[in-house]
Each structure stands twice: as C-alpha cells, then as structure tokens.
Amino acid sequence: MTLSSTSPSPQGGGPVLSLDHICKSFPGVRALNDVSFTLNAGEVTALIGENGAGKSTIVKILTGIYVPDSGEIQVGNSPCSFSSPRDSWAAGIAAIHQETVMFDELSVAENIFMGHMPVSASGLVDWLQMRRRAAELLKRIDADFDPDAKLKQLSVAQKHMVEITRALSHEASVIIMDEPTAALSRNEIDDLFRIIAQLKAEGRAVVFISHKFDEIFRVADAFVCLRDGERVGSGKIASVTEAKLVSLMVGRPIDQVFPKRDIAIGSTVLKVDGLSNATEFADISFELHRGEILGFYGLVGAGRSEAMQCLFGMTPALKGTISLNGKPLSISSPGDAIAAGISYVPEDRQEQGAVLPLGIRENITLASIASHVKNLFVSKSSELQDVRKLGKRLDVRAANWEQQLGELSGGNQQKVVIAKWLAAKPKVIILDEPTKGIDVGSKAAVHDFIGELAEEGLAVILVSSELPEIMGLADRVVVMQEGRIADIFTRGAWSAEEIVATATGAQKVA
C-alpha cells in the first residue's frame, strides 16, 4: 500500500483516482454505461443526478461492494480491482454513508480503529495507544468528544465526525460522502464544511453527494453529473449555473418550484388552540382554512414535527384543544385522527411512512383498508380501483402494482406514501418534509401536486426546512423557534431574511 503511506500531495494535485469506461448491469437494468471520470487531490467533486441515475452504484463500485462488468479503476497510476470492501479500504478509499453503519455499543475509539486496531507485542489490542491516537485524530478535526464515549451517546453529526476520523486513521486519499448533511442542523453543516475544507487542504480527494444545490455550490470544486447510468456532464463548478446543472440532471429545463396557484381561501377547517406537551412544544395556536397551504418553518429541533405528531394522535398532548369544522375533536390515536379526516405524511419515509417489503397496492390502501371491506373480506378489485387512480394521479413509476415498495426509487416511494394518505380521504393533510432526499424531478411533481390538493379544497400543512419550498408554495408561514410559535407571516408581506432571522431567534430585521 504505497499510495496512502506517504502524505497526500498538496492542494490542486494530480489525479488520485480515475474510473475508465465503467459498465455495470443488473438483471433487466443497465445501471452504469461507459462512465469515466477523474478525482483530483485537494478537490471536492460533487456527484449529482436524480435518484436512480447511478450514483449509489458508483459508490458501491468504489467501495468494493459491486464489481464492474467492464472498465478499469485506477488508483494513482496503477489499475486496481476491488473484490471486497477491504480491498477498497486498503487502496485508501473511505465512504461516509447516509445512514451511518457503525457499532452503537462500542466506544468511539473502537469504532475508529475497527478492523485495524493497534496491537501490542503480546498480540493483544493496545488500548492505551488506540485511545491516544483516537484522541489525536479527533483533535485534528476539532471534535470535542471523549474517545471512550459509546457511539450511541453521540448525535448524528458527531457520528459523521467519527466516520471521518476513521477515514483519517487510515490516511484515506479518497473520501466519499453520501448525503452527509441529510440529518444535520445548520450549525452542524457548517462544521462539516469546515472539516471538508481541511481535508482538501491536506490534499485528499472528496466525493460529495447531495441533492441540495446551495451546498454543492458552497463546497464543490468540480462536478460529475449522471443520468440514467451515463455521464451527461462534468467540469468545474465555477463554470456552471444551478439551472444548467438541473437541466443536465433531468435532461430538460425544470422549474425548481412550481408557480403558486391562485386559490380562493375558504372557511376555517382546523383550529388548534394552546396545544402543548411536556417538553418539546408549548402553546401552539393557529387556524387553517379550506384551500390554504400553511407552511411551518423552523430549525431542526424547533418542535414542528413533534407538534404535528401530537395533532395526529401519535403522542399525547398535555393541554390544548383541536376542532375540525367547528366541532371539537378528541384525538388519542392516529386511528382517531384518520377517522376525523386528518392525514399525516411523516418525515421519515423509510421508517414511518412506507412498509417497504409489502407491495404498492397494500401500501396505498393501508390507512383506508376498512373502506375496501365487502362482506367481511378485503376486496382486491375495490383496492385496485383506488390504486390505479391514485397511482396515475401521482405518476408513480413501477413495473406493476404488486411490486415491492422497497424496489422503487425514493421519489416513487414518497409518491406511494402520499397516495396512501390521500386514499384516506382527508380534509386536512399534513406533509412533513415531503421532498426530503428525493430527486429534482419527483420534487417538482410533489410541489405541483401540493398546489393541486389545495385547489381541490383540502387544507394543507407543509412542514419544511427548505425556505424556497415554503415561500414558493405557502399562503402563510408559521415560524417556530424552540417549541413556540415565534411569528406568522403572510404571503406578500414576508422576506426570506425576516423568516430566517425569526427562526434563528436573531434580532428582527428592521
């Protein structure tokens, strides 16, 4: 392993790793077709593309999980073949995954050195040296936690730092970050970007995968764009605009946010008064009208999802009243909320929204199964009527309606989850981060669809951390800060600066 033992070359160095004409097929799918690109030392390369474009396949090939059908990987100037994750690791490639895969019950130091723990002369693990080296490495990225802490005590952001430290412990020359910011707050993202800058300065090549363009433009030097398994563009990030990248990804120009529809706001549908629970939020009061889209904006941890889940009956309320169309509601379970006409599309699609091993049909009718019972039995033909209608309306792309939901792309999974909640025929629909982690094309479809729902007279609550999304779609925005409503803004009388300042608790812009 000659490559990584010497210190990587300084910033702006030559190629560290290149892919030449890589092809990879799975039964029925050509995942990658003749893809080539080069990673340079001291550069951050953004790997972009819609879900299903082939980004994950590239990551899996680089980390030795898949073997390409043809083509060559070169590390430094010598061709390499990785037949296992160990080979790739030994060649100096480290990956930081979306959902960190580490050992919760082990210490930070053990996680960092898993697989290559320092060994003393007697053949036992040299705990003293391991702890000392772990502390040194953590200090290098200004991580201020104890190497002896158990991993499960750390936040997601801190776990990312452990993974980065793990890569540093091996002097990895290529570090792949697959949507590292997905679960991070604003401050944590700043920390991560500071660390990325440091990795660059040390001459490492970083691959950065993200759906968020502001991040890509902030952190990346170069980009490689994939579409349908082919490279459709690459170059310096300074030479492109966001619009150009988007059109490369989807193959056609696309509006990031659909124009706001002109919808008459009707009578009050939902009235929430003084809703509080023990710790996370207090005194939440608002009114929601027919045809209205009410945005909920705030930082991670502001209590938006918690308040919505309480409204939906997942968690008990301490006090407060909820009324729907003037009638007081008592909601003690999601079943009560659904029966009353409230649907909640949860934030965590994989864990809370979708039942991935079941089929599309079974997922779509899950919350409304009682309406398909004819003479005690579930009528499949009645189910299929709903499924075909909703599937078509949301433009779900699938082989057939019995296909396992887990086989679809993230965007299509989200469409199926939304379809499930529409099948329950709600009066109020709460969408919690409905476009998180889905590709641009699906995102636009979801935005368009939210407008359509309001047009049909539904009352919509849109919880989102993306300001353009909220400002593009909502009629009013409730801004939450530390569990309370800080202010409510109305379309036309708001500015992005004002909303962000309110959410962060900064002094209001005069």
Next chain:
Amino acid sequence: MNVPVRQAIADAAPRKMSDWLLRWETILVGLLIVVIAGNTAISPYFLDIYNLSDATYNFSEKAIVALAMALLIITREIDLSVAAVIALASLATGLAAESGAPLIVLLVVGPAVGIVCGAFNGFLVTGIGLPSIVVTIGTMSLYRGLAQVVLGDQVIKQYPKDYTAIGQSYLINWPPLPYSFVIFLVLAVVFAVVLHKTAFGRKLYAIGNNPVAAKFSGIPVERIRFLLFVLTGLLAGLAATLLTARIGSTRPNIALGWELEIITMVILGGVSIAGGSGTIPGVVLAVFILGLITFGLSLINVPGIVISVILGCLLIVSIAGPILVRRLLRGR
C-alpha cells in the same frame, strides 16, 4: 430526456412457472409427497385409515397452538410459555374434576386459564413494553412452577368418562376423525381466511414488516398484539383440555418441551422468525410433514430421541436449503 409514452401499469406481474415452483408452499407439498411415499414404502401399516387417524392425535393439539403462534410470530412477537400454559390449564381442569364439576366446566376451565395467562403475557409485553422473548421465558417458569407447586409429585387421574371420551373417541366415525383433528382443521380454515382475506390479516403483515409505519397508518399495533397473546393463551388452554381428555391424567411434566415443537411447525411452515411473512397453508403443510414423519418412523420402531434428531436436521436443511440454492442461482 424525452418523456416516453407511458403505458398503464399492470395490476400484477405476469405469472411465471418459476415463481410458483420456488414458492415455499410448493416445496412443502413436494416434501409431503416424499414423506408419504417413503412411509408407504417402509411400512405396510402406514396407509391404514385407522392408523392414520390415530397418528393425528400426536400433532393436532400442538398444531392448534401453532396457528395462533404463527400470527404472533408474523407480528414480530413470540410466546415461549405455551407449554407451561398447557400444564397450568390441565391442572385447573384436574382440580375441577376432583371437585366433581360438571362436563361443561371441565371443558371451559382450561381455555379460561389460557386466556388469563395470555392476557398477563400480553400486558407485560404491550402494557409495560418488555421484549416478548424475555417475558415468556419468565412466565414459562412461572406457570409451570405454579402447576408443580400445587401438584407436587401427585398425578390427577380422576377424570369422568364423558370428559375423557372427547379425547379418546371419534367425532365422526367414518372416516374416523378425532375431535382434536377436526377442531384443528376448522380452526386452520378460519385462521387462513382471517389472515389472508380480511383487513385484520393485512394489518398483521403491516405490523410485522414495519410496526412504526403501521402505527402511523392508524393501526392499533399494541392492542392487536395484546389480542394475539390472549388468543395464543386461549388456544393453549384448548389444547390442554383436549390433551388431558386424551391421556386422562395430569402430571407436572405434561406437554414438556412442546413450545419448541410448536415453533418448529411455524418456522418450517415458512413463517419468518423476523416477522412479516408466512402463510397458514404453509403452517398446515408443515404440521402434516412433521406429524407423518414422526408417525412413519415410530411405525418402524425408531426411538423417540432419534426421531427428534432427525426432525432437527430436517428443520435446518429445509430452512438453509432454499437460501443456499438462491445464493447459488445468484452467484452464476
């Protein structure tokens, strides 16, 4: 990218012969045919209708409990205390018989005890939130321990004739069908319909595949799991009533080790121990396979201990086999 003209999405994938052949139930049918052919070849007594009828005694009581256990395992829970519940329910039946209770009481007391035991398990798991494997290892000792404390080294044998007749005579004389076997068949049909055709069954699969998403979809996850523990207790109590009537006695070690035989039926039937998948037809086929292998081997005087070695190997081979075959197919 030009948006391609999209065709309507099909309702289901085209049916393929290979899918059907690789179904677990198909494999079990094949295995059952092999077992029947093998038994016919090794013993001339196997295909005798009265012998076959008597063979059902060996598995019907366990099979009744296996039906409820299958639902429990599909929802990611398990009940290891079922055999101990049988002991406690049998003891209660015995005490009732000693006090001269009428037939109807003797028939009801076992299931009633089962319901109480099941509700206690269900409360500990869903009310307090303890893992079911831990809870039912505990109640397994508790329930059987209670039975042993009351019984000491006694044996209860004073059962009235009209009660033991239920376990020792046929419900239908031709073809000769014992009470326990008929009850099993009827329950199997009911369970299959409930699991595969009703909204309740759909909810069980949703819970087993993703309990969090199921809860978010308005399914009362904990209430349903509680109900399944009560149901499992009820059927264990019913099994105790039938078993006690058949052997006409209650000993402290009654039904010892049955929980593992019952779980074996469920797992061999294709119910994933991780929850979320499995069918009642699969469990019924597994019941017949295990029952007939035991019967066939005992016809040629293979000792019970050897039979359990053979069944253990069968379980491992039948679970590992398809996984290995799939891996080989994929590796090509």
